[in-house]
Amino acid sequence: MNPQKLLKDMFDAAIASAQPARCIPHFMPKPDEIGSGRFIVIGAGKASAAMAQTVEQNWLGPIEGLVVTRYGYAVPCQSIEIVEASHPVPDAAGLLAAQRIFDLVSDLTPNDTVLCLISGGGSALLPMPWAGITLADKQAVNRALLKSGATIGEMNTVRRHLSGIKGGRLAAACYPARVISLLLSDVPGDNPIDIASGPTVADPTTCQDALDIVKRYGIHLPDTVMRVLESGQGESVKPGDRRLSKSSFHMIATPMMALKAAAQVAQAAGVKAHILSDMIEGEASDVGKVLAGLALNVANHNMPFETPCVLLSGGETTVTLKGDGRGGRNVECLLSFAIATRGHPTIHALMGDTDGVDGVEEIAGATIAPDTLSRAFDQGIRPLLRLDNNDGHGFFQALGLSVITGPTLTNVNDFRAILIVSKE
Numbered sequence: 153m154n155p156q157k158l159l160k161d162m163f164d165a166a167i168a169s170a171q172p173a174r175c176i177p178h179f180m181p182k183p184d185e186i187g188s189g190r191f192i193v194i195g196a197g198k199a200s201a202a203m204a205q206t207v208e209q210n211w212l213g214p215i216e217g218l219v220v221t222r223y224g225y226a227v228p229c230q231s232i233e234i235v236e237a238s239h240p241v242p243d244a245a246g247l248l249a250a251q252r253i254f255d256l257v258s259d260l261t262p263n264d265t266v267l268c269l270i271s272g273g274g275s276a277l278l279p280m281p282w283a284g285i286t287l288a289d290k291q292a293v294n295r296a297l298l299k300s301g302a303t304i305g306e307m308n309t310v311r312r313h314l315s316g317i318k319g320g321r322l323a324a325a326c327y328p329a330r331v332i333s334l335l336l337s338d339v340p341g342d343n344p345i346d347i348a349s350g351p352t353v354a355d356p357t358t359c360q361d362a363l364d365i366v367k368r369y370g371i372h373l374p375d376t377v378m379r380v381l382e383s384g385q386g387e388s389v390k391p392g393d394r395r396l397s398k399s400s401f402h403m404i405a406t407p408m409m410a411l412k413a414a415a416q417v418a419q420a421a422g423v424k425a426h427i428l429s430d431m432i433e434g435e436a437s438d439v440g441k442v443l444a445g446l447a448l449n450v451a452n453h454n455m456p457f458e459t460p461c462v463l464l465s466g467g468e469t470t471v472t473l474k475g476d477g478r479g480g481r482n483v484e485c486l487l488s489f490a491i492a493t494r495g496h497p498t499i500h501a502l503m504g505d506t507d508g509v510d511g512v513e514e515i516a517g518a519t520i521a522p523d524t525l526s527r528a529f530d531q532g533i534r535p536l537l538r539l540d541n542n543d544g545h546g547f548f549q550a551l552g553l554s555v556i557t558g559p560t561l562t563n564v565n566d567f568r569a570i571l572i573v574s575k576e
Contacts (some may be wrong), residue, residue: 153422153423153460153573155571155573156521158417158423158517158571159500159571160417160519161421162414162417162462162502163414163506163516163517163567163569164414165413166506166564167235167410167560169410169412169413169564170199170409170562170563170564171202171562172202172404172561173209174211175307175336176212177206179334179402180207180267181265182207184247185265186265187263188482189264189339190263190265191213191215191216191264191265192260192265192266193215193219193232193267194217194218194219194256194266194267195208195217195219195242195268195270195271196249196250196269196271196278196348196351197221197270197277197328197336197348197509197563198222198271198273198509198559198561198563199225199272199336199561199563200219200222200274201219201225201227201229201301201561202225202561202562203219203334203336204217204227204229204232204234204269204320205227207232207267207269208235208509213231216231216314217231217233217256217267218235219235219269220235220236220246220250221234221235221273222237222239222273222442223237223238223239224236224559225235225561227411227561235252237249239275239276240276240294240298241291241294241295241298242276242279242287242290242294243519244287246276246277246278246279247279247287247517249278250279251280253278253317253395254280254317254325254517255321257325257326257329261329261400262328262329262330263329263353265330266321266326267334268331268332268333268334269334270335270336270347270351270561271335271348272337272338272348272507272532273338273348274347274349274351275307275308275311275318275349276294278317278318278351278423279319280315280318281304281316281317282313282316282386284376285374285376285380289374292373292377293311293373293377295372296372296373299472299473300371300468300472301435301471302408303340303468303469304339304468306368306369306452306574307445308339308346308349308350309362310362310366311369312350312358312416313381313385313388314377315349317347318349319353319355319387319388320350320351320353320355320388320389321351321388322351322352323353327394329399329414330398330399331352331398331399331400332399333400333401334401334404335347335403336404336562336564337406337565338468338507338563338564338565339468340430340431340432340467340468341431345357345428352399352401353401355390356390356523357388359380359381359386362386366378372502378423378547394505405514405564407430407467407565407566410564411427411464414464414569415464418462418464423460423461423462423571424458425462425464426464429465429466430444430465430467430565431466432465432466432467432566433467433468434469435469436484437471437484437488439469439488439525439576440487440490440491440492441492443463443465443485443489443568444488447493447501447570448492448493448499449573450463451496451520459498459574460571460572460573460574462569462570462571463568464568464569464570465566466565466567467523467566469485471484474540474541476542477513477538477542477543477544477545477546478508478513478543479512479513482503482504482510482517482543482566482567483511483515483518483544483545483547484544485503485549485566486503486518486520487535487539487543487548488539489501489520490520491535495522495525495526496522498572498573498574498575499570499571500519500520500571501520501568501570501571502519502555502567502569503566503568504567505517505563505564505566506562506563506564507559507562507563508557508558508559513545515555516557516560517554517567518545518548518553519553519555520553528551
């Protein structure tokens with residue numbers, strides 16, 4: 153068995169399981185369900201362009217629409233316009249695309265159908281600030297949230313109440329047309345309100361909830377933003393709103409589906425796979441230490457699992473930035489894990505983001521082997537200093553251990569595989 157190859161094969165299987173071409177056709181409406189009205193495709197997220205392409209390839213009737221995706225993630229479509237914008241901090245291209253999508257659905261009839269394609273990254277790619285909030289304000293909010301250590305659910309609670317399009321507002325704008333949302337989940341627990349901040353689903357959270365999060369993490373926000381939250385002006389569309397009465401959604405791919413696909417690859421190689429959770433959150437370096445403790449127990453005592461085995465997990469960790477290194481959260485978790493496992497001779501691991509971008513680098517993640525720390529020391533690289541400086545990418549790239557996939561055209565969140573082989 154080649155441990156590094158097996159790890160990468162599992163990562164590839166996880167990504168492949170969430171490809172739109174595999175997931176979307178089963179959930180598409182039938183032409184006879186559309187009737188004589190317009191069929192409009194809209195959407196946002198890192199996978200939205202690939203999702204739109206799949207819709208076009210599986211649709212025979214008239215179709216139109218607009219989706220926005222991350223720079224470098226566009227794929228060719230014939231009738232659906234693809235726009236690229238910035239992620240994770242929104243830009244003017246995303247703002248213009250959001251306004252155009254909103255305008256496209258603002259005059260629909262009960263005979264029309266909107267297919268909304270939503271995937272991870274949509275929060276930044278679909279910025280439409282609430283009245284009185286500027287794009288610069290929204291950019292400042294995103295940067296502050298990303299540095300705060302707040303969970304993705306908490307960050308999106310704040311974002312929903314500063315937006316003119318999220319928190320159910322996009323579906324409300326489509327009313328009285330029928331809205332079908334296809335969601336590709338990148339969030340722990342697959343809560344639809346947290347996938348791209350829920351533009352087409354009702355939001356039970358409030359402006360006060362957003363304020364509580366801001367205070368909990370000591371996040372400094374522009375005065376204009378605070379006024380919107382404190383006044384309650386940014387309240388989102390709530391459950392029971394009649395404008396959402398014709399709106400439905402389907403979860404087409406999730407982190408758990410990806411972990412199960414990876415588990416099948418391990419089992420085919422004769423390695424037992426154990427899925428720990430698809431909902432692990434927390435500070436990335438702390439999660440790395442916890443996973444290291446579990447891996448060491450398995451390696452040293454064959455408890456709670458016997459070797460050889462692989463421990464799989466997903467979710468979305470966070471990083472509270474203290475240094476000026478190159479991120480991101482998966483390599484930070486892996487570096488912490490490597491330090492805590494101290495080069496154990498039977499432990500290998502891969503951690504990465506299924507969208508191919510960990511943090512802001514075009515690097516999906518990295519791998520470690522038993523000799524990783526010793527190789528670093530031989531090159532004069534000090535792992536603890538790199539961890540303290542939030543420089544996971546710098547550490548692993550110097551050792552040639554980065555995992556680079558290019559744009560994967562999907563996103564089902566973090567992927568962690570810890571392979572523990574038997575002692576020789």
